[in-house]
Amino acid sequence: MRRTLLVTGAAGLLGGFLQRRPPEGWTLRLTDVTVPPAAGAGRGPGEAPGTERRELDVTDPAATAAACEGVDAILHLGGVSNNVAATRDLLIPVNVGGTRNLLDAAAGAGVRRVLLAGSNHAVGFHPRPPAGLLPDDVECRPDSLYGVTKAAMEALGGFYADRYGIEVVLLRIGSCFERPTSPRMLSTWLSPADFCRLVEATLRAPVTGCRPVWGVSANTRRWWSAEGGDALGYHPRDDAEVFAPALAGADAAPDPRGETVGGSFPAAPAAGTPCTAEGPR
Secondary structure, three states: OOEEEEEEOOOOHHHHHHHHOOOOOEEEEEEEOOOOOOOOOOOOOOOOOOOEEEEOOOOOHHHHHHHHOOOOEEEEOOOOOOOOOOOHHHHHHHHHHHHHHHHHHHHHHOOOEEEEEOOHHHHOOOEOOOOOOEOOOOOOOOOOHHHHHHHHHHHHHHHHHHHHOOEEEEEEEOEEOOOOOOOOHHHHEEOHHHHHHHHHHHHHOOOOOEEEEEEOOOOOOOOEOOHHHHHOOOOOOOOHHHHHHHOOOOOOOOOHHHOEOOOOHHHOOOOOOOOOOOOOO
């Protein structure tokens, strides 16, 4: 029997990756503030049978509750994904308020498993480890207002797990793109295929309470532990190192702004000044 996975923010990059490689045995209910398009012309390759697309603004509690009816699990990708001035005022209402609405709706509908797409920027002010790897459950040290909203998302996930018994997995996503585009991403890259493996593993694994896990590929230069992923059955296969020869400066000394896990985000301007930080990952 097929189960239904509600995906918010499905019109974004990660939602497109998931459409191309949907989790086995799941029907996708794809939602966004505009109706998510198919991944490619017509039905996407490998698209789950019965895929549904509908409009959803997660800041609307009633609409969010309706979208959660009849689903077996939720992948929450919806949110504002950067710090730029044009979207800065939306970060808290959408990323925090929308997540609260979604978790409220999940509790009301009896949805047991919720995957929250967080970010490495929730912990971005941690220094890069001189030796060893950062554990999956390292405490939050957000590096930006965007990171603050992702830390708040994690706190909400923990509260709803404790209060309502929802099984929450916090996906601390690194840099999920088709290929790494900077030397930093040789450490933080999450390939599209590994993102889909991560989703499938965390839908399948036994989970109690609220579990953080790094969303990162099997990169030679990774900074983050693989232990949490291993425990959940997530075994990434891709390594960003194959792209290193094409990246200028890959063997150069690191940018001094990048001594923290969040890369250039900690160097972003303070509130009230123009913000030109890099993208969300």
